[in-house]
Amino acid sequence: MPQRKRATIREVAKATGLSPAAVSYALRGMQVSEETQRRVRRAAAELGYEADPIARALASGRTGMIGVLCGSLEDLWQQSLAVGIGRTLREKDHYALILDAAGDPDRESTLARQLRGVDGLIVQPVDPAAAFWAQLADSLPIVVIGDALKDARTAAEVVFDNHSGVTMSLEYLRAMGHRRVAVLTPTRAGTPDRPADRHVTDEAQRLGLEIEVVTCPQGLAPATEVARAILGGQDRPTAVFCFSDSIAYGVLMAANALDLHVPRDVSVMGYDDHPMSELLGLTSVNWNLDGIVQAAVRLVIAAADGTIRRRRITQEPFLRDRTSVGAV
Amino acid sequence: MPQRKRATIREVAKATGLSPAAVSYALRGMQVSEETQRRVRRAAAELGYEADPIARALASGRTGMIGVLCGSLEDLWQQSLAVGIGRTLREKDHYALILDAAGDPDRESTLARQLRGVDGLIVQPVDPAAAFWAQLADSLPIVVIGDALKDARTAAEVVFDNHSGVTMSLEYLRAMGHRRVAVLTPTRAGTPDRPADRHVTDEAQRLGLEIEVVTCPQGLAPATEVARAILGGQDRPTAVFCFSDSIAYGVLMAANALDLHVPRDVSVMGYDDHPMSELLGLTSVNWNLDGIVQAAVRLVIAAADGTIRRRRITQEPFLRDRTSVGAV
DNA sequence: TCGTATCAGTGAACCGTTTAACTTCAGGGT
DNA sequence: ACCCTGAAGTTAAACGGTTCACTGATACGA
Numbered sequence: 001m002p003q004r005k006r007a008t009i010r011e012v013a014k015a016t017g018l019s020p021a022a023v024s025y026a027l028r029g030m031q032v033s034e035e036t037q038r039r040v041r042r043a044a045a046e047l048g049y050e051a052d053p054i055a056r057a058l059a060s061g062r063t064g065m066i067g068v069l070c071g072s073l074e075d076l077w078q079q080s081l082a083v084g085i086g087r088t089l090r091e092k093d094h095y096a097l098i099l100d101a102a103g104d105p106d107r108e109s110t111l112a113r114q115l116r117g118v119d120g121l122i123v124q125p126v127d128p129a130a131a132f133w134a135q136l137a138d139s140l141p142i143v144v145i146g147d148a149l150k151d152a153r154t155a156a157e158v159v160f161d162n163h164s165g166v167t168m169s170l171e172y173l174r175a176m177g178h179r180r181v182a183v184l185t186p187t188r189a190g191t192p193d194r195p196a197d198r199h200v201t202d203e204a205q206r207l208g209l210e211i212e213v214v215t216c217p218q219g220l221a222p223a224t225e226v227a228r229a230i231l232g233g234q235d236r237p238t239a240v241f242c243f244s245d246s247i248a249y250g251v252l253m254a255a256n257a258l259d260l261h262v263p264r265d266v267s268v269m270g271y272d273d274h275p276m277s278e279l280l281g282l283t284s285v286n287w288n289l290d291g292i293v294q295a296a297v298r299l300v301i302a303a304a305d306g307t308i309r310r311r312r313i314t315q316e317p318f319l320r321d322r323t324s325v326g327a328v
Numbered sequence: 329m330p331q332r333k334r335a336t337i338r339e340v341a342k343a344t345g346l347s348p349a350a351v352s353y354a355l356r357g358m359q360v361s362e363e364t365q366r367r368v369r370r371a372a373a374e375l376g377y378e379a380d381p382i383a384r385a386l387a388s389g390r391t392g393m394i395g396v397l398c399g400s401l402e403d404l405w406q407q408s409l410a411v412g413i414g415r416t417l418r419e420k421d422h423y424a425l426i427l428d429a430a431g432d433p434d435r436e437s438t439l440a441r442q443l444r445g446v447d448g449l450i451v452q453p454v455d456p457a458a459a460f461w462a463q464l465a466d467s468l469p470i471v472v473i474g475d476a477l478k479d480a481r482t483a484a485e486v487v488f489d490n491h492s493g494v495t496m497s498l499e500y501l502r503a504m505g506h507r508r509v510a511v512l513t514p515t516r517a518g519t520p521d522r523p524a525d526r527h528v529t530d531e532a533q534r535l536g537l538e539i540e541v542v543t544c545p546q547g548l549a550p551a552t553e554v555a556r557a558i559l560g561g562q563d564r565p566t567a568v569f570c571f572s573d574s575i576a577y578g579v580l581m582a583a584n585a586l587d588l589h590v591p592r593d594v595s596v597m598g599y600d601d602h603p604m605s606e607l608l609g610l611t612s613v614n615w616n617l618d619g620i621v622q623a624a625v626r627l628v629i630a631a632a633d634g635t636i637r638r639r640r641i642t643q644e645p646f647l648r649d650r651t652s653v654g655a656v
Numbered sequence: 657t658c659g660t661a662t663c664a665g666t667g668a669a670c671c672g673t674t675t676a677a678c679t680t681c682a683g684g685g686t
Numbered sequence: 687a688c689c690c691t692g693a694a695g696t697t698a699a700a701c702g703g704t705t706c707a708c709t710g711a712t713a714c715g716a
Contacts (some may be wrong), residue, residue, distance in 0.1 A: 006467070008702060019666050024704060032664060053445045054391065055702035057382045058671050073411045076404070083401045087428055098426055100415055117381045139334070220603045253607050275548045276604060279581050336672060347696050352674060360694060383672035386701050 007049040015043045027051070057117065065095045066300055067118040069111060071126045071146070072186065073100040074219035075246045077272040077289070078124065081145075084293035085122060092301055094119075101126050103218055105191050112136055119304040122296050125149060127191040141303035143296050147194060148312075155303035156311040158295050162196040165285045165317040167203055169241055169269055172283075172319060174207045177328040178239040178267060182230050184223070184251065185243040187215040196243070212237065216247055223250025224257070231258055231266060238328050239267035245274040248282055252324075263326030273320050281323035287315055335377040343371045355379070385445065393423045394628055395446040397439060399454045399474070400431040400514065402547035403574045405600040405617070406452065409473075412621035413450060420629055422447075429454050431546055433519050440464055447632040450624050453477060455519040469631035471624050475522060476640075483631035484639040486623050490524035493613045493645040495531055497569055497597055500611075500647060502535045505656040506567040506595060510558050512551070512579065513571040515543040524571070540565065544575055551578025552585070559586055559594060566656050567595035573602040576610055580652075591654030601648050609651035615643060 013020045016039055025031040026040035044050075057063040068085050070078045086096040097118060101108035105127040113132060115121065120141045125133070128144070133152040136142065141155040148157050173181055181204075185197055197213065204211040216226040223242075227250050230240065242248035248270035255262050262268055270277055270284035277284045295313050302308040341348045344367055353359040354368035372378075385391040396413050398406045414424040425446060429436035433455040441460060443449065448469045453461070456472070461480040464470065469483040476485050501509055509532075513525055525541065532539040544554040555578050558568065570576035576598035583590050590596055598605055598612035605612045623641050630636040 009704095010702080020703080021667075021705080022665055025665085028704095036664080050442075050444070052702055054382060054385045055671090056704075058386050058673090059702075059704040061671075061704095063382065073414075079407050079411060083407060083428065086401075086426060087430075090427070095425060097423060098414060099418070100411065102415075114378075116378070220607070249604065249607055256607070276577065279548070279577055279584070280607070338672080348672090349674080349697075350695055353695085356674095364694080380672055383701090384674075386703090387672075387674040389674095389701080 006052070007044075007047040009049070009051070012040065012044050012047055012049050015047060016040055062119050062304075063117050064093065065097050065118045066304070067099060067115050067121040067123075068096045069099045069101060069108065069115075069121060069123040069125075071101055071108075071124045072103040072218040073098075074102065074217070075186075075244050075272075076249075076276065077245055077274045078218075080274065080289055081124070081293065084289060085297060088293055088297040089301075092297065094301065103187055104189060105130060106189075115140075120155070120300040122300050126188050128194075129192060141300065143300040143303060145292060145296055147196070153310070155308065156299035156313070158292055158299070158313045158315060160287060160315050161317065162194075163199055165271065165287075166196060166199050168317065168319050169271070169285055170200070170203045170207055170209060172321075173239050173241065173267070173269060173325065174209060176239075176267065176325055178237075179208070179328075180210045180235075180237040181212075181239040181241055182237040183211050183213045183241045183243070184216045184226065184230075184247050185213060186247065187217050200241075216242075216250070218244060218246050220246065220250050220253065223247045224253040225250075227251040227254035228257065231255060231260060236266065239269065239325065241269045241271075243271050245270040245272045245277050245282060245284055248284070248324075249276070249280070252280060252282070262324050267325040267328075269325055277320070277322070283322045283325040284320050285317045286320045287317055291315070334380070335372075335375040337377070337379070340368065340372050340375055340377050343375060344368055390447050390632070391445050392421065393425050393446045394632070395427060395443050395449040395451075396424045397427045397429060397436065397443075397449060397451040397453075399429055399436075399452045400546040401426075401428040402430065402545070403514075403572050403600075404577075404604065405573055405602045406546075408602065408617055409452070409621065412617060413625060416621055416625040417629075420625065422629065431515055431517075433458060433516060443468075448483070448628040450628050454516050456522075457520055469628065471628040471631060473620060473624055475524075481638070483636065484627040484641070486620055486627070486641045486643060488615060488643050489645065490522075491527055493599065493615075494524060494527050496645070496647050497599070497613055498528070498531045498535055498537060500649075501567050501569065501595070501597060501653065502537060504567075504595065504653055507536070507656075508538045508563075508565045509540075509567040509569055510565040511539050511541045511569045511571070512544045512554065512558075512575050513541060514575065515545050528569075544570075544578070546572060546574050548574065548578050548581065551575045552581040553578075555579040555582035556585065559583060559588060564594065567597065567653065569597045569599075571599050573598040573600045573605050573610060573612055576612070576652075577604070577608070580608060580610070590652050595653040595656075597653055605648070605650070611650045611653040612648050613645045614648045615645055619643070 009020045009023050013023045026037045082098050089096045099111045108126045122143045124145045128147040129150045133149040137152040137154050143156045144154050145158045148159050216223050231254050240251050251268050260266050270282045273284040273286035337348045337351050341351045354365045410426050417424045427439045436454045450471045452473045456475040457478045461477040465480040465482050471484045472482050473486045476487050544551050559582050568579050579596050588594050598610045601612040601614035
């Protein structure tokens with residue numbers, strides 16, 4: 001590679017007859033006179049100088065990069081989340097380093113621990129109960145989305161009121177006359193049940209629902225596999241409640257393949273409400289993606305700047321009633 | 329923030345009674361004896377030492393980061409591409425810095441130029457004809473996906489045979505009896521027509537098709553708007569050919585809203601073949617996402633290592649025949 | 657007139673690695 | 687006994703900024 005050499009701060013200093021320090025200050029609008037600032041800026045522009053972010057990071061201890069560790073990017077909703085966070089961070093002069101745990105707690109642990117050179121971390125945890133979070137949290141400001149981490153002093157939390165989301169879903173299914181419902185929840189190998197999963201069981205009991213909980217990888221193809229087994233068996237449930245829209249899409253695929261009509265033969269309920277769900281008529285629980293993105297980014301930057309201590313924001317869901325759930 | 333201090337290489341050196349340089353070499357398995365390597369590794373593990381990537385980057389000139397500049401992440405297919413590239417890079421010990429031009433050539437230019445501190449760039453260009461690419465290409469190895477850049481000495485190109493893709497789509501529509509077809513192509517403000525767009529016009533002429541080309545933003549909501557106008561007007565075309573599946577989804581939305589049945593009332597053809605298209609029965613042109621991801625990653629790393637000079641890989645499409653296109 | 661605060665800018669240390677060039681020493685060939 | 691070689695480490699200079707502590711000069715009030 002030819003690798004054209006870029007101008008350094010020293011060359012700008014030479015060109016203006018100033019010291020490198022003065023140039024550094026001038027370009028960031030500190031300490032030096034307006035007049036000199038202009039001179040420096042002009043010289044920098046002429047030389048095509050732009051500060052090397054690496055060197056700057058080493059010296060200043062800040063990189064302008066925020067880690068974004070996603071539970072599983074196979075999930076379209078999380079993809080949207082990541083994209084939104086990336087865009088919003090960029091608007092505030094930061095970069096997103098997007099990482100994918102792929103639903104695997106080990107991978108998550110590895111990624112989180114290897115992570116260095118970022119000013120903060122936004123994470124949607126696979127295993128919020130893992131021990132390493134606490135350790136990580138006091139070397140790095142963390143903003144967590146979804147489930148709060150176990151005894152980690154995170155900088156901020158944007159938690160979902162899954163309790164409420166689960167209750168409204170199950171009550172709705174019950175109201176539509178369903179009694180036997182399958183629950184598809186994302187696989188998290190080696191992770192203890194999430195509070196949300198436990199809550200499903202509790203609520204089902206309260207409502208007199210007969211449920212069968214099955215774990216299922218995110219992603220269309222694998223979810224279709226799993227759903228096929230459930231819908232294809234004898235004694236098929238009248239409804240399937242999926243803990244992500246992506247999984248629900250898999251269920252719709254399987255229903256298609258088995259020539260089952262939704263919602264006549266089987267009802268399907270999603271969770272997250274991805275834009276595509278509108279097109280597919282999937283009834284789902286909406287989590288206000290945009291609000292979450294804005295909040296998470298605002299909080300992580302504030303935390304990196306040290307302008308907040310702790311903060312907790314709770315998201316309330318609402319049920320988006322479409323056509324994939326019918327009365328039995 | 330408490331910001332627990334991390335061990336430096338000097339401390340490891342002190343602990344082992346070696347020089348920092350020896351430690352550096354040892355941890356990378358160079359120059360020093362097996363015996364010493366073991367000692368160093370053990371000490372490092374005990375102290376919880378792990379090299380600071382920033383300092384390493386400054387000294388070595390390599391960051392292990394690859395920029396991934398996407399044309400528009402509103403497009404689900406490009407989202408999948410970005411996610412795939414991110415995952416694959418991570419497997420090869422690199423990080424992806426994902427950037428979104430959002431279909432805007434200015435934004436693309438800004439992002440590309442500001443980009444520093446990466447070892448290479450994978451780009452799916454909005455405006456392949458822009459002048460700055462050439463300049464960028466000789467300060468950074470670039471792998472381009474989609475359309476080749478204009479006179480830039482890119483390290484590698486994974487180009488799509490759009491010529492072929494367009495021809496097979498149009499011929500298929502023609503064979504199904506369509507004559508009046510609307511073409512929806514992503515907006516690229518201020519950009520001259522892509523070769524692919526021109527080819528559409530040429531082929532339409534050759535096939536005796538009466539086409540209307542309309543630009544349209546990526547993303548479900550805006551595409552639906554545009555499609556609504558087209559499908560809602562009098563003299564509605566019998567088929568719509570979309571230059572991305574995401575746009576096609578918008579068309580399906582609009583058809584739904586207008587109570588038009590697909591394909592009875594209107595046929596819809598996509599481009600890219602996103603996994604969701606299977607579920608939606610969208611007939612589309614498949615581009616082998618996975619192969620592209622693998623190729624791009626392999627090439628960009630090779631280019632960053634300086635082990636390739638130039639390379640061009642051409643992707644051939646095939647038509648995935650589903651149910652959204654019918655005979656008139 | 658003197659002391660002192662303020663402003664504009666300087667010099668040098670520092671951030672934590674890598675790497676080129678050099679030293680030291682043991683072993684081998686002649 | 688001598689030179690050469692290679693292995694195992696060491697030294698010190700980068701890498702390209704930021705920032706702390708300081709200097710001179712100018713203005714200011716008493």
